[in-house]
Amino acid sequence: xxxxxxxxxxxxxxxxxxxxxxxxxxxxxxxxxxxxxxxxxxxxxxxxxxxxxxxxxxxxxxxxxxxxxxxxxxxxxxxxxxxxxxxxxxxxxxxxxxxxxxxxxxxxxxxxx
Amino acid sequence: xxxxxxxxxxxxxxxxxxxxxxxxxxxxxxxxxxxxxxxxxxxxxxxxxxxxxxxxxxxxxxxxxxxxxxxxxxxxxxxxxxxxxxxxxxxxxxxxxxxxxxxxxxxxxxx
Numbered sequence: 001x002x003x004x005x006x007x008x009x010x011x012x013x014x015x016x017x018x019x020x021x022x023x024x025x026x027x028x029x030x031x032x033x034x035x036x037x038x039x040x041x042x043x044x045x046x047x048x049x050x051x052x053x054x055x056x057x058x059x060x061x062x063x064x065x066x067x068x069x070x071x072x073x074x075x076x077x078x079x080x081x082x083x084x085x086x087x088x089x090x091x092x093x094x095x096x097x098x099x100x101x102x103x104x105x106x107x108x109x110x111x112x113x
Numbered sequence: 114x115x116x117x118x119x120x121x122x123x124x125x126x127x128x129x130x131x132x133x134x135x136x137x138x139x140x141x142x143x144x145x146x147x148x149x150x151x152x153x154x155x156x157x158x159x160x161x162x163x164x165x166x167x168x169x170x171x172x173x174x175x176x177x178x179x180x181x182x183x184x185x186x187x188x189x190x191x192x193x194x195x196x197x198x199x200x201x202x203x204x205x206x207x208x209x210x211x212x213x214x215x216x217x218x219x220x221x222x223x224x
Binding site: 105107 | 145147155156157158159162201203205210211212214215216217
């Protein structure tokens with residue numbers, strides 16, 4: 001069974017631009033969570049989607065948004081990028097026979113210049 | 114008080130020794146607990162999940178859960194240099210089942 005995939009893997013943007021990241025969960029998983037990780041900050045929860053509905057949300061500004069499609073694929077969007085948005089963005093899926101365990105994708109490394 | 118607390122380390126152990134990683138949490142209603150390993154520049158990967166009080170063993174890894182004392186630990190026997198990584202503790206909290214993460218403990222196994 002294929003794992004969680006994320007595209008793109010690396011991205012360089014400039015301040016003020018917007019970016020869209022994509023995540024395809026493990027087949028059969030209906031929950032997709034997004035995290036931001038920066039050195040020393042640990043995993044910061046952005047949001048979780050389940051069956052196209054946002055189920056949980058972290059403490060991030062409205063510039064961060066997401067959505068989930070009927071095939072469980074998810075996208076997250078960051079508008080008006082700031083230098084502090086430079087981070088590793090991780091997507092994790094869970095569900096099916098995996099139960100509550102989250103399985104992570106390889107991440108998208110975003111650099112904002 | 115942080116919801117999940119881990120000693121940030123670095124924890125340094127010699128090759129072949131037992132590494133002991135600890136995690137405390139504040140939500141008494143938590144039922145599911147997880148240990149993940151994260152190598153530098155990589156994404157977290159699951160080592161073990163534990164749901165019941167007591168020990169759970171998987172190869173060189175043993176997770177220990179004590180709900181009354183609100184802690185979960187991970188023991189790594191016969192530590193290898195390849196075990197050098199950051200170990201993240203997480204648990205599900207609340208009715209919305211959000212996964213709460215610790216900041217992780219950095220482990221260095223010295224040859």
